[in-house]
Amino acid sequence: MEEDETKNKLEKIFAQYKGERSELIPILQDTQRYIGYLPDDAMQAIADFLTMPESQVYGVATFYKQFHFTRRGKNKIAVCYGTACHVKGATRLIESFERQLGIACGSTTEDYEYSLERVACVGCCCLAPVVVFNEEIYAHFTPDKVAVILEETRTRTCTHKADKRGGKQQ
Ligand code: FES
Structure with missing residues (x-):
């Protein structure tokens, strides 16, 4: 199939x-x-x-780093680990994502909802530290925003599933 x-x-x-x-x-x-x-x-x-x-x-x-050979999560989280982002706390961001997702950086959650990776400079160092979430840039990211962003995605996914079934999220 x-x-x-x-x-x-x-x-x-x-x-x-x-x-x-x-x-x-x-x-x-x-x-x-x-x-x-x-x-x-x-x-x-x-x-x-x-x-x-x-x-x-x-x-x-x-x-090319852009290609992947194993199935990845629906939501792709890339924490920039270039010099500027590293200096401004990228390591803490990675640790926070790892803790909240229960996976190590470079892997995917069992339900294939999230993949977490660290990437080289994404080219907007003045916005450091930067997280790229499904190709959208999040500037000046902090560990306390990790839970917020994950919660937003989960809510969006639930709403989308409910809409698909013809139901409404309360
Ligand atoms: S080091 Fe992160 S955007 Fe350049």
Whole structure:
């Protein structure tokens, strides 16, 4: 079932390309966007589509930090660990997220709701310390905002689920 879903998504992605090796990176990016990460069967399918060895596809993909090879959480939390953010308390932010999520930095919660990672400078040092939450920048972040931001996401998720079922959140 899951395999068929991956296959369908890949067919839609491949339909937009000619099958040339120069298209590898955009195909990897599209695959990650639609599937959430780059599973083994997708890597094999990409290699077949571009008629290149799978090892070469992995070679390119592993070179870039933007690609992930294991399933990640629906909510992606990236704590900037560049110099400015480190000096301004990024370590405390990471510890706070780790404590509240019950996971180590670099991993994903069991329910696949959250992934936590630390990243290199995201380019807005004057806003340090910075947290990127689902691609949105949060400036001058403090440990006490961790619980707030997680609670907001949980509420949003519950509301969304209730709406989907046709119910209303009270
Ligand atoms: S060090 Fe964090 S934004 Fe530059």
